[in-house]
Amino acid sequence: MGRKRVRVAAQVSKKAKKAKTNAVQKIEEVEEVPPLTRFQSESEDSEEVDRSDMGGSPAKENDKPKNVAKAKVSWTNKQRVLIFGCRGIGFRDRHLMDDLRTLMPHSRTDSKMQRKDTLFVVNEIAEMKNCNKCLLFEGRKGRKDLYLWASNIARGPSAKFLVENVHTMAELKMTGNCLKSSRPLLSFDKNFDAHPHLAVLRELFTQIFSVPNHHPKSQPFFDHVYTFTVVDDKIWFRNYQILTEEDGSLAEIGPRFVLNPIKVFESSFCGQTLWENPKYVTPTAHRSMMKRMKAGKYRDNVQTKAAYEASRPTESTYDLDPTDAVFANDEKADEEQRKMSDQRVPLKQRKRNKKKEVDEETAKATMEGNEDPADNDGEDALAPENNVVDLDVDDEEEDVTIID
Structure with missing residues (x-):
């Protein structure tokens, strides 16, 4: 009994070794076979399984590959963009x-930079963040201007x-929408090929925005x-959604802004212009x-008004009524007009x-010497001793005190 058990165990071990070697050979053959032949072999295996179901000879388990080598995906372009701003920028x-x-899943952030620091410090901050590109927002003149x-x-x-005409996505409320962290297409105007500095800016934008x-944080769309x-x-920067691939119709998403180029430097935040x-x-x-x-404009209005006043006629431009001369020296009419x-x-x-x-009448009488105190019977209403004068104003008697 002991010898039989040893023989059976030896036979089982031999069968296991043969099955293992066959499986390894099959895996090596699958790795060497091109994709089309691999798909053909898999279809043949499926046909054999179908034949076995229909009553044919069943396929062996060792003939099927257990492990299929997967293609390794390499992430070679490791561009990282540092996006941050200085203190003093506005809410928009x-x-x-x-x-x-x-919009840029390959971007990294940092706290706001102090305004007293020089721009060359940005290079050190980017190296600490392991970034090789940078977008820095800088505000001036009490948050009026953005650079x-x-x-x-x-x-x-x-x-x-100089950033002009800024409109954010929340402000525009456009109908367009896209998948977050998806990859964009970059479209440049043909005018970028007309000037050398625009060609440099195109390459810079391509490396930053693409x-x-x-990328681990991006979507393959x-x-x-x-x-x-x-x-x-x-x-001019615009962001559009691709609605359909057939006709290429677009819908704007936002944001939108305009970049007015000022200078291009040789190095990062330094160097020759x-x-x-x-x-x-x-x-x-x-x-x-x-x-x-x-x-x-205000001066023009003032000058126009002065010229108009100078050009106006000084005399009447219409014929006067000849009967107006009858009442020219009418004292009663003048008195009535004065009362009115x-x-x-x-x-x-x-x-x-x-x-x-x-006062004028008193001064005039004093200068002429026509005033006689004896004729006033001791009651000189205009004398300095008597400060109360009776005045008739609109047929009403009122006392007015005159203080010399």
Whole structure:
């Protein structure tokens, strides 16, 4: 009995070794076979299984491959973009920065940089964050002006832009929508080939905004497109959703902004100036010019009014009634007209006018020497001793105290 058990165990071990060697040979054959032949072999195996179900000879288990080698996906383009800003940017600028972070899954963030620090510190911050590209937002003039720095940290170049006409995704509320972290298509205008500095900016934008292939945080889909268009020497940025692949219809998603290039430097945030925009006007100078235009408009209005007053005729332009000369020297009519005009004057003003007339008459009588104290019977109403004068104003008797 003991010998039989040993023989059976030896036979079982031999069968197991043969099955193992056959399986290894099959796996090696599958790895060497091209994809089409592999699919054919799998279909043949399925046919054999079907034949076994129909009553044919069943296929052996050792003939089927157990492990199939999978193709390794390599992530070679390891571009990382550092997106952050300086202290002093506005709320709309901060929302634009957040939108770009959402659209670019290969971006990294950092806290706001102090305004007293130099821009060369950005290179050290990017190296600490293991980033080789950078987008820096910088605010000036009390959050009125926004500047954008785009830089290649390793070798340069770097460019400075003035950001104008900023509209965020939350502000626009467009109908377009795309998958988050999906890869975009980049579309550049043909004008980028017309000038050397635009060609440099196109390559810089391509390396910054393009999402690397097989990035861990990205989705393997192309459902939106970034467009860079040159109009009036400015770069217009738009983000569109690809609705259908057949006709290529698009729907805008946002954000949108305009980049006015200022300078292109040789290195990252330093170096020689490779190109400078000769048509660039600072926002401060633009605002000053607008104020001058408004002031010039006001001066034009004043001059126009003065010219109109000078050109007006001094005499009447219509024929007068000849009967008006009859009442030219009518004292009674003049008195009535004066009373009517006095009624429109307030009471206090009438009192002042009456007092002024009395003072003038007194001074005139004193200078002429026509005043005789004996004729007044001791009652000189205009004397300094008597400060109370009876005045008739609109047939009303009122006492007015005159203080010398």
